[in-house]
Amino acid sequence: MSVIQIATPFNIDIEFEIAEFHKRLLAYLIDFFLLILYMFSMLYLLFGGFKIGEGGMGLTMIVLVIPTIFYSPVSEIMWNGLTVGKKIMKIKVVSLDGGEPELSQYLLRWFLRFYEWGFIIFTLFWFTPFSGLAWLFMGGLTSVIIIGVSPKSQRLGDIVAGTVVVNTQTSLTVDDTIFMHVSQTDYKVKFPEVMRLSDRDINTIKNVISQSAKTNHYDMCNRVAVKVQTVLKVSTDMYAIDFLEKILEDYNYLSTRE
Numbered sequence: 215m216s217v218i219q220i221a222t223p224f225n226i227d228i229e230f231e232i233a234e235f236h237k238r239l240l241a242y243l244i245d246f247f248l249l250i251l252y253m254f255s256m257l258y259l260l261f262g263g264f265k266i267g268e269g270g271m272g273l274t275m276i277v278l279v280i281p282t283i284f285y286s287p288v289s290e291i292m293w294n295g296l297t298v299g300k301k302i303m304k305i306k307v308v309s310l311d312g313g314e315p316e317l318s319q320y321l322l323r324w325f326l327r328f329y330e331w332g333f334i335i336f337t338l339f340w341f342t343p344f345s346g347l348a349w350l351f352m353g354g355l356t357s358v359i360i361i362g363v364s365p366k367s368q369r370l371g372d373i374v375a376g377t378v379v380v381n382t383q384t385s386l387t388v389d390d391t392i393f394m395h396v397s398q399t400d401y402k403v404k405f406p407e408v409m410r411l412s413d414r415d416i417n418t419i420k421n422v423i424s425q426s427a428k429t430n431h432y433d434m435c436n437r438v439a440v441k442v443q444t445v446l447k448v449s450t451d452m453y454a455i456d457f458l459e460k461i462l463e464d465y466n467y468l469s470t471r472e
Contacts, residue, residue, distance in 0.1 A: 232381075235367070287321060308380055325371070326374055366378050439455075
């Protein structure tokens with residue numbers, strides 16, 4: 215299993231398991247199958263069933279091409295690095311600093327998949343499956359080569375955007391969200407300074423807590439706790455793990471009430 219060390223904003227290295235190639239391939243094929251199913255269903259409705267697409271290509275563009283091309287970035291942005299295929303295969307996209315990718319990173323990694331879009335365009339507008347499949351083969355081969363030679367098994371878009379695809383359900387798990395439910399109606403905030411931290415910082419803290427709990431090694435928690443106290447200029451006699459969990463609770467309580 216390939217492992218990558220990611221330097222977090224707190225100068226603490228966290229290890230993630232890089233998603234195996236077969237998982238990425240299966241996730242891609244699942245998404246691809248869903249898109250093909252959608253395309254043929256819409257083609258039938260537009261030209262076979264209701265024949266509402268015979269009036270021009272404008273409607274076809276809106277109904278077929280736009281959703282198909284934008285499926286990947288929209289899914290990853292809405293589901294924090296996941297598509298249907300990635301969710302089924304339990305892999306996701308993360309930033310190389312250990313947090314959730316920013317909007318610009320999602321868009322960059324998507325745009326640099328342009329060499330795979332030819333299949334969609336050829337199939338829809340020129341209806342030449344051979345040309346479409348040839349383009350798909352070349353795009354897929356290009357991706358495989360780039361992933362194979364990249365030290366972090368990244369595609370071209372990942373390299374430029376600063377992202378990597380990792381496993382989500384392992385001993386080095388990545389949580390899907392930074393948020394945790396605070397059920398107490400009389401909850402008391404202990405560290406209001408926590409709002410100086412960003413969502414990415416909070417995500418890093420949660421990943422550290424999760425990894426420490428699974429490995430039963432809390433040295434990383436101790437180091438992160440010291441760093442957070444230094445950044446926020448606070449002091450406490452709480453245990454490191456308790457302090458970090460309180461930081462998460464305070465952040466979630468305050469951020470949901472702004």
